[in-house]
Amino acid sequence: VLTQSPGTLSLSPGERATLSCRASQSVNRNYLAWYQQKPGQAPRLFIYGASSRPTGIPDRFSGSGSGTDFTLTISRLEPEDFAVYYCQQYDSLPLTFGGGTKVEIK
Amino acid sequence: QLQLQESGPRLVKPSETLSLTCNVSGVSVTNTHYYWAWMRQPPGGGLEWIGTVYYTGSTYYNPSLESRVTISVDTTRNLFSLRLSSVTAADTAVFYCGRHYGDDPFDVWGQGTLVTVSS
Numbered sequence: 001v002l003t004q005s006p007g008t009l010s011l012s013p014g015e016r017a018t019l020s021c022r023a024s025q026s027v028n029r030n031y032l033a034w035y036q037q038k039p040g041q042a043p044r045l046f047i048y049g050a051s052s053r054p055t056g057i058p059d060r061f062s063g064s065g066s067g068t069d070f071t072l073t074i075s076r077l078e079p080e081d082f083a084v085y086y087c088q089q090y091d092s093l094p095l096t097f098g099g100g101t102k103v104e105i106k
Numbered sequence: 107q108l109q110l111q112e113s114g115p116r117l118v119k120p121s122e123t124l125s126l127t128c129n130v131s132g133v134s135v136t137n138t139h140y141y142w143a144w145m146r147q148p149p150g151g152g153l154e155w156i157g158t159v160y161y162t163g164s165t166y167y168n169p170s171l172e173s174r175v176t177i178s179v180d181t182t183r184n185l186f187s188l189r190l191s192s193v194t195a196a197d198t199a200v201f202y203c204g205r206h207y208g209d210d211p212f213d214v215w216g217q218g219t220l221v222t223v224s225s
Contacts, residue, residue, distance in 0.1 A: 033211035035153075042202055042215035043153065054213065086153055090211050094168040095155040 002098035010106040017074040019101045021087035026067045031091035034072045038083045108132035110203050110216035124190040128203030136161040141206050142186045146199040193223045
């Protein structure tokens with residue numbers, strides 16, 4: 001089970017966002033991903049391998065952590081960053097997602 | 107450019123079988139690097155992995171749905187499909203098809219299709 005906190009994060013543009021994802025058992029090989037989802041859209045992969053960014057993802061997004069505790073940090077929020085973020089483990093079956101953190105404009 | 111597009115009935119009656127197809131363009135489903143998956147998301151809810159298929163027909167299912175799910179691949183038409191039997195209102199969701207590279211996460215998603223279970 002992946003538990004994300006907080007459920008909602010109310011911040012202003014330019015602020016730093018820190019999102020947490022805690023696993024009930026160790027995620028080996030750092031097989032932890034983060035997705036961004038905007039209303040009416042499919043999720044989009046933003047971080048894989050706990051800390052790697054796919055091509056095209058801005059470097060203000062960074063992932064860290066290992067074992068059971070992982071963090072997604074957005075260094076300075078841009079207007080387009082307000083969305084829901086999900087973590088996902090792909091270390092073992094069944095593949096599972098966290099419940100999501102909504103980053104909303106304060 | 108790789109694209110995935112879900113298609114199928116948007117309304118299914120309770121106790122019937124939900125059937126969806128994911129049409130793949132821009133890459134062959136027989137590419138040995140890729141696995142093809144279905145996910146769902148109830149209105150206002152979180153994401154759930156349903157299952158994954160490889161071009162050989164090998165499948166991996168979420169145990170929570172395994173008794174009702176069949177995922178198959180059609181290499182001649184370059185698509186893969188989902189069947190979910192004995193549906194109830196709790197199965198109402200946006201269904202997404204997606205791809206993953208080996209044991210990597212989902213890097214490509216379809217746009218999703220809302221399927222409502224109602225009489």
